Amino acid sequence: MIERIVRIGSANGLHARPAKFFTKAAADSGVKVTLAKAGGKPVNAASILAVISLGLGNGDEVTLATSDDSAGAALDTLVALLAADHDLPVADTATSATPVAV
Template identity: 55%
Template sequence: MRTRNVIVASASGLHARPARVFASAAAGTNVRIAKNGAEPVDASSILRVMSLGVAHGEEVTLCVEGDDTTALDRLAELLARDLDAE
């Protein structure tokens, strides 16, 4: 399993619009996302992403089975940007 830890840069964390942008980008991948070592959830599900309650500046862990590091890198870079400002 491959993982990436990322600090969420969006001013509102992963709520509403940033969660939608992130989940849409994760569609078609096997990437999962977790907060504080909790059980990872499907990163392509906006409701599951929002259920994590991730706030601005909190760290999340992205993980994927296998070697899909391209998806991990792309999603990690997305979370590191302020999606509210875009």
């Protein structure tokens, strides 16, 4: 069994948008992965409903696990998604547009 422990990086926790990124990557990995909040029951990492039901907030510690001993790289990718802050503001393209000469 391989496990990784990571803290949730998104400023507003693992809400719908970052959970969507994470669960899609978990499903696309082709590896059965579980996610558990510290001291909690593991859930299927590819299920958005199960992941959101954990109520994970910024800084919460979670454990990713798989019984596939060759899935270390897949877990590392998922760890990076959980650790990233998906709530960072996006650059405002309306105010940074290049002026057009008339």
